[in-house]
Amino acid sequence: MQSSSSRLPLALPLIAAAFLATPCRAADPSDPLESMNRRFFGMEEALDRHLLGPIAHSFGAAPSPLRRALRNFGRNLGEPVVVVNDLLQGRVAQAAGTVVRIVVNTTFGVGGLLDVAKKNHLPHHDNSFGTTLGRWGAGPGPYLFIPLVGPTTFRDAFGSIADIGLNPLTYVRYRSKTEIDVGVAVIQGLGERLDGERDLATIRETSTDPYATLRSYFLQNRQAEITGKTTDIGALPDLDSPEAAPAKPASPTDRPPNSPPPAGPTSPPSDEAATPPQREATPDAPKAQAPDQPPS
Numbered sequence: 001m002q003s004s005s006s007r008l009p010l011a012l013p014l015i016a017a018a019f020l021a022t023p024c025r026a027a028d029p030s031d032p033l034e035s036m037n038r039r040f041f042g043m044e045e046a047l048d049r050h051l052l053g054p055i056a057h058s059f060g061a062a063p064s065p066l067r068r069a070l071r072n073f074g075r076n077l078g079e080p081v082v083v084v085n086d087l088l089q090g091r092v093a094q095a096a097g098t099v100v101r102i103v104v105n106t107t108f109g110v111g112g113l114l115d116v117a118k119k120n121h122l123p124h125h126d127n128s129f130g131t132t133l134g135r136w137g138a139g140p141g142p143y144l145f146i147p148l149v150g151p152t153t154f155r156d157a158f159g160s161i162a163d164i165g166l167n168p169l170t171y172v173r174y175r176s177k178t179e180i181d182v183g184v185a186v187i188q189g190l191g192e193r194l195d196g197e198r199d200l201a202t203i204r205e206t207s208t209d210p211y212a213t214l215r216s217y218f219l220q221n222r223q224a225e226i227t228g229k230t231t232d233i234g235a236l237p238d239l240d241s242p243e244a245a246p247a248k249p250a251s252p253t254d255r256p257p258n259s260p261p262p263a264g265p266t267s268p269p270s271d272e273a274a275t276p277p278q279r280e281a282t283p284d285a286p287k288a289q290a291p292d293q294p295p296s
Contacts, residue, residue, distance in 0.1 A: 028143075028212075028215070030140070030142070030143050030215075030219060031142065031143040031215060032142050033142055033143070033144065034143075037143065037144065037145040037211075037215075038145075038211055040145045040146060040147050041145045041211045041214075043147050044145070044147045044148075044150070045210075047147060047148075048193075052193060053193070055190065056190045056193040056194050056197075057194075059187075059190040059191075059194065060194050067191070068115075069113040069114065070113075070187045071187060071188065071191045072105070072109070072112055072113055072114060072115045073111065073112045073113050073184070074184040074187050074188045074191075075112070075115075075124060075188075076101075076102065076105050076106065076109070076111070076112025077112065077169060077184060078167070079098055079101060079102045079124075080102070080166075080167050080168050080169060081127070081128065081129075081163045081166055081167045082095075082098050082124075082125065082126070082127040083095050083098045083099055083102070084166045084167075085127040085128060085129055085131065085132045085163075085166070086098060086127055088129075088132045089127075089131075089132055089135050094125065094127075097122055098125075100117065100122055101117040101122050101124065104116050104117040104120070104122070105117050126225070128156070128159050128160065128163055129158075129159035129160075129162040129163050129166060130153075130155055130156035130157075130158070130159025130160065131159070131225060131226055132159070133155050133158075133159055134155065134222075134223075134226035135226055138155055139155065140153040140154070140155045140156070140219065140222065140223075141153050141154030141155045142154050143215055143218075143219065144157060145211075145215075148189075151214060151215065151218040153219075153222070156222070199217070203217070
């Protein structure tokens, strides 16, 4: 769910609007710009259902070797950013492995169209300056949702812009550079949209508040990426749901009536508390039979 730094410049005017917007709603402390973010999320949903989604599905219908080749090419162009951030994080071994990936895929992989390094046990791994800042201890800052970019934070938005400056290829001039950069950004964006298809469908079908669920999933997933863990969308509850909110305090209020039964054989108010009184009644049963045994 991490947004691509290559697509961020396409949405710079919207990021400027985020800084100028006045927050009108801040139900979550991590999302002081929630009112504006929800409007952007609504715009993205409409755009995705009628334009971006169908285009992504058309891209997904293309022959898989062609899709992989295009994505491999774009990924290979972004590998220098991974190397720089690996070094900034002190991960020298990973940086060396990424350098080998660049050399192998550029030479033997036809300019990066084939991921030869992966077949030789050198898989790609993501890294960005936003992740570097997080591992240095910087907090995520306010949550942002930007159309064409997706969910991000102030830290990751700044990191994405910094990644452009950290990429040595930014300063290399070659023919049709602008067209290639835009094409790579579009291909990577469509690929990420296809990768997130299952999670997006799960959020839309099961959540009463898709915006809040996506926000929670993204923030947890980004923190997991920084700490080296993983997050599963299926493990997330239906967060910030209007119906679910009153249901949460209901379970704690049901617990106090269940606490007296362990102290005595009183009848429980719920089915869950019915078992403990039966266990207490069992030792009382022999006491009741004790006076009846001598006469017999």
